[in-house]
Amino acid sequence: MNKFIKIYIQIILAVLLVPVFTSCEKEIDVDLRSIPPRIQIEGIVKQNQLATVRISQTVDFDDNSGYPFLKGAIVTISDDTGNSEVLTQDATGWYMSENIKGEEGRTYHMSVVYDGKEYTSTSKMPPHVELDSLSMYKMPVMDYAFPMIHFKDPKGTTNQYYRALLFINGKQHPDVNEFVLSAEFMDGDVFHQFLPVFINDDDVDPIKQGDELTIEFQCLDKGAYTFFYTLSRIEEAQVNPTSNISNGALGYFSACTAQQKSIIAEWEE
Numbered sequence: 040m041n042k043f044i045k046i047y048i049q050i051i052l053a054v055l056l057v058p059v060f061t062s063c064e065k066e067i068d069v070d071l072r073s074i075p076p077r078i079q080i081e082g083i084v085k086q087n088q089l090a091t092v093r094i095s096q097t098v099d100f101d102d103n104s105g106y107p108f109l110k111g112a113i114v115t116i117s118d119d120t121g122n123s124e125v126l127t128q129d130a131t132g133w134y135m136s137e138n139i140k141g142e143e144g145r146t147y148h149m150s151v152v153y154d155g156k157e158y159t160s161t162s163k164m165p166p167h168v169e170l171d172s173l174s175m176y177k178m179p180v181m182d183y184a185f186p187m188i189h190f191k192d193p194k195g196t197t198n199q200y201y202r203a204l205l206f207i208n209g210k211q212h213p214d215v216n217e218f219v220l221s222a223e224f225m226d227g228d229v230f231h232q233f234l235p236v237f238i239n240d241d242d243v244d245p246i247k248q249g250d251e252l253t254i255e256f257q258c259l260d261k262g263a264y265t266f267f268y269t270l271s272r273i274e275e276a277q278v279n280p281t282s283n284i285s286n287g288a289l290g291y292f293s294a295c296t297a298q299q300k301s302i303i304a305e306w307e308e
Contacts, residue, residue: 078109080158080284082116082149082292085257086167090116090136092126094151097289108132112153119146143167147294149284160284160292163260165198167296170256176233177306183244184306186252187233194227200264202295205234206253212238212245219259219267250304255297263293 076096084090094109114134117123126134141147146163170190177184188203203218204211218234234254238245246252259267262283270280283291 078151078153078156078158078288080149080151080288080290080292082151082160082162082284082290084116084139084141084147084162084164084294086141086143086164086296088141088297090124090126090139090141090147092116092134092149092151093132094134094153095132109153112151114152115150117148117150118142141294141296143296145294147292149292151284151288156286158284158286158288160262162263162283162292162294164294164296165200165258165260166193166196167298168193168198168201168256168258170254170298170300173252173254173300173302175302175304175306183236183246184304185233185236185246186254186302186304187231188254188256189229189231190256191229192222192225192227198258199223200259200261202257202259202264202267203232203234204255204257205236206255207246208251209253212236217267217271219264219271221264221268246304248304248306251301252304253299253301255299257293257298258296259293260295263291263295266291266293 078094078096081093082090083092092114094112094114095107096109108128110128112134114126115123116126116136116139118139122139124136124139126136128134141164143164143166146161149160149162151158168190170188172189174187174189175184176187186205190201192198199222201220201222205218218232220230220232222228222230236245265281266283267280273280279289282289
């Protein structure tokens with residue numbers, strides 16, 4: 040969550056700084072006015088894993104104290120079979136379930152009550168789609184290769200939305216954008232998709248020979264996909280991602296299947 044909140048603040052700053060860059064003849068003082076904090080929620084129910092929710096809020100641009108986790112919220116996860124559980128917050132700041140785990144095909148409802156307001160969302164876990172294999176793809180103009188995922192979208196099923204997360208030697212790189220894909224109009228197609236990996240430092244290659252690359256392949260419902268798709272294009276749109284949580288909350292709630300595969304980065308120079 041922290042990554043996209045930082046981008047929100049950068050966009051706000053960019054708008055406020057327009058007068059500075061359009062007039063360089065005199066010194067201009069820019070008043071960075073305080074922005075009312077907004078709640079941000081990250082709710083996740085993965086297949087065969089316990090439900091987790093993290094709650095924080097935005098801060099002013101010049102506030103370097105970080106994005107604090109909010110305490111005292113009442114967080115409830117329920118499903119379409121009548122199971123319901125109030126989550127407890129652990130030492131890391133996450134609200135954790137003890138009993139409710141994700142099951143394919145089941146619909147989940149999240150309720151967060153904080154400071155007298157309730158934020159809700161619903162997400163249905165789609166069918167699992169197998170990530171068949173991984174390979175490396177070397178573009179001639181690049182000094183390193185990209186990981187490539189291979190999978191087939193099942194024909195005639197309801198699953199149509201995918202997300203891929205990349206971990207390099209066990210860590211997500213902050214500059215690597217997440218990959219999201221809609222197969223809504225490509226029923227039954229086979230996909231061979233490379234994951235572009237770029238960083239801000241031109242002198243550093245993010246992927247090196249011998250690195251262990253792990254892909255987490257997720258199958259999403261449409262609400263979660265829309266959030267991650269609009270998040271991936273936030274620098275172009277300069278608006279907040281489309282949240283699937285009510286009452287003006289930032290963030291998302293996603294019930295998804297998830298699978299991980301790894302590959303050692305090797306390619307011909």
